Amino acid sequence: MLAVAGYDQITVYDVQTRNQAALIPTRGGITSISFSPRGNYLVAGYSFGDEETGLAGGIDYWRTSDWQRVGALYDNEQPVAQIDFSPKGDTFAAALTGPIYEQNEVLFWDTFTWEITPTLHTGGALAIDFSPDSLQFATSPDRYALKIWDVEKVKEIQLLYQIHTTFTGAISSMAYAPNSAILATGTYEGEIGLWDAAKGALIRILQNGGVVESVSFSRDSSVLASGESFTDSAVRLWDVETGLILNTLRGFTNGVQKVAFAPNGQILASASYDGTIILWGIRP
Secondary structure, three states, X not given: OEEEEOOOEEEEEXXXXXXXXXXXXXXXXXXXXXXXXXXXXXXXXXXXXXXXXXXXXXXXXXXXXXXXXXXXXXXXXXXXXEEEEOOOXXXXXXXXXXXXXHHOEEEEEEOOOOEEEEEEOOOOOOEEEEOOOOOEEEEEOOOOEEEEEEXXXXXXXXXXEEEEOOOOOOEEEEEEOOOOOEEEEEEOOOEEEEEEOOOOEEEEEEEOOOEEEEEEEOOOOOEEEEEEEOOOOOEEEEEOOOOOEEEEEOOOOOXXXXXXXXXXXXXXXXXXXXXXXXXXXXOO
16 A cells, blocks of 8 residues: 545545555644555654644544544644654654754654553654664754664663754654665755764765655665755665665655655655655666
C-alpha cells in the first residue's frame, strides 16, 4: 500500500495495481502520515490555524483492515510537525512545534496501551526519526542543531550528543539507514551529510545543489535517494559507500517534496509540489 496525504484527505493505493484502495476524509492541515511497522494502523498529524487566529494540532489514527477511524491521540494548541513509529512498533512519537519555543516538545506513546509515556522538551523539532534498533532518536533543527537521544530507557531519555549547524545549513530532512549506523541529513543549502550515528562523526558530505526536502535509504542501506526542491526538481540516487551519484531521475515540473523506498526495496515513490507521484522501479 501507498498512502498519499493531500490537505484534507488521504488516498491509499494498491501499489501493484495502481488502483485506489481507500479514500479517507480528514480534518485538514495534514503535516505528516505514517503506517505502523506491521501495517495495521495509519496515523496522521495536523496543524490548524495560523499565528493571527491561533494555532492548534491533532493526531488521528485508522485501522487498515477496514479504514475505520479509531480515534484521536492528540488534540491541543501545539501544531504537529512530524510523526514516526519506532521500527519495533512499540513506540509512537510526535513532534509538536509552534511559535512559543519553550512549549515545543516530542510526545511518546506506548502503542500497546496508546498511553503517553515520557515527554521530551526539545525546543523546535521539525524532523524526527528512530534508529533501526529503536534505541536512538534523532531530532532537528532545535536551535540549528541535530540532537541524538538515547531512548532505550524510555522513561529517562538522555541526550547522547548534538551536532550544531548554521542558519543556512539547518537540517530540512533526515533518515536512518535500515541496517547500519548511518544517519543521512539533508539541508536547506543543498548538502547531504552522512553521519556515523553511534559516534556523531561526519563520514562525508554529498553536494546535491538545491534544498534537500527528503531523503530515504534502500532496504540494504547501499543506496540513498534524495528529493530536490525547485532548483531542478530532480530525484537523485547516491551510492552510500562512495558518495557518487548513481542516477538522476526527472519527470516533475516542480520541487520534489517526498521520496520513500518501499519495504521490499524494489520501488521508490516520489511526490512533487506539482501534484503528481512517480513510482520508480529499482534494480537490485
